[in-house]
Amino acid sequence: MKQYIFEQQHEQFWHDFEKVVTSFEKNRPSINAQEFARQYRIVCQHVAQASSRNYSPSLIEDLQHLIERAHHVLYRPTTSILSQFMQWIRCDLPVSVRAEKKMVIWAHLIFYVPFFVMMLFCAVFPDLSERLLGTWHTSMMDKMYEDLAEQTKHGENRDFGINMAMFGFYIFNNIGIAFKTAGSGLLFGVGTLYILLSNGFVIGSVFGHMLHADMEVAAAFFGFVSTHGAFELTGIVLSGAAGLRIGLSLIDPQGYSRMDALKIQGKSAAKLITAAFFLLVIAAFFEAFWSSMGMIPPVVKIFFAIFCWIGVYIYLFRVGSKNG
Numbered sequence: 001m002k003q004y005i006f007e008q009q010h011e012q013f014w015h016d017f018e019k020v021v022t023s024f025e026k027n028r029p030s031i032n033a034q035e036f037a038r039q040y041r042i043v044c045q046h047v048a049q050a051s052s053r054n055y056s057p058s059l060i061e062d063l064q065h066l067i068e069r070a071h072h073v074l075y076r077p078t079t080s081i082l083s084q085f086m087q088w089i090r091c092d093l094p095v096s097v098r099a100e101k102k103m104v105i106w107a108h109l110i111f112y113v114p115f116f117v118m119m120l121f122c123a124v125f126p127d128l129s130e131r132l133l134g135t136w137h138t139s140m141m142d143k144m145y146e147d148l149a150e151q152t153k154h155g156e157n158r159d160f161g162i163n164m165a166m167f168g169f170y171i172f173n174n175i176g177i178a179f180k181t182a183g184s185g186l187l188f189g190v191g192t193l194y195i196l197l198s199n200g201f202v203i204g205s206v207f208g209h210m211l212h213a214d215m216e217v218a219a220a221f222f223g224f225v226s227t228h229g230a231f232e233l234t235g236i237v238l239s240g241a242a243g244l245r246i247g248l249s250l251i252d253p254q255g256y257s258r259m260d261a262l263k264i265q266g267k268s269a270a271k272l273i274t275a276a277f278f279l280l281v282i283a284a285f286f287e288a289f290w291s292s293m294g295m296i297p298p299v300v301k302i303f304f305a306i307f308c309w310i311g312v313y314i315y316l317f318r319v320g321s322k323n324g
């Protein structure tokens with residue numbers, strides 16, 4: 001059936017149904033709930049037909065928006081905002097990540113392959129990290145973690161006010177990186193690739209460099225970065241997956257215009273970015289209040305970090321599933 005014939009047949013029905021939806025949204029329903037549900041199912045069928053017949057994205061998007069409004073009316077929440085938030089954490093967030101499993105896996109490979117390669121090379125060739133990162137940067141790192149090792153040795157904790165200030169800084173910094181990683185996908189994914197690769201190279205070089213530090217300094221470093229890294233690096237990778245999804249929608253719009261493809265795929269990317277932000281806020285909390293605590297031995301932090309790394313991936317790939 002031609003699209004214009006389809007529209008002529010059902011346009012009045014859609015117009016009337018939109019008025020009905022509006023009446024329910026204003027808590028002044030114009031029909032009973034049973035009739036509303038029946039009309040809702042009809043519009044859902046219309047969306048399925050329009051999609052299967054490859055009608056214009058604008059028509060499909062308008063109808064999808066209409067049924068989304070109707071869906072909210074039918075299943076409007078009766079629970080508290082806290083309950084909705086907990087439902088999002090328990091189910092919606094991990095499910096949205098698994099829905100983009102291929103992009104998430106690719107983002108992991110793009111980040112972690114150079115990470116481990118550079119960590120290995122810098123561990124084998126001690127001078128390599130100084131040539132890559134610069135003597136000034138490696139000296140600054142050595143000094144910072146020497147101070148942390150000394151602080152740990154005496155069981156000293158950072159001032160709570162400083163921790164609060166750093167918490168805000170870490171959130172701002174982490175989310176800024178996530179925005180850049182995801183947003184640079186608009187450069188046909190090239191920007192996202194560059195950020196993931198360069199971060200993998202640099203962070204891997206840092207890890208390789210610290211393997212050559214004194215035992216106490218190396219322990220202080222790995223004790224500091226290991227716990228919040230479980231959330232921070234995973235958050236960056238998820239924002240990278242969002243950028244790759246955006247880039248792919250522009251490279252291969254699958255018959256749509258690039259603008260329409262970006263609108264459609266952007267919804268999936270937005271869910272990944274939201275998941276990344278959630279993990280990055282957790283990372284900022286641990287980095288500010290846990291990682292800097294001198295009274296906790298590095299070995300305890302590292303064992304707790306192992307638990308966090310395992311927990312993050314069980315959460316993302318098992319929680320909310322029918323079998324999980």
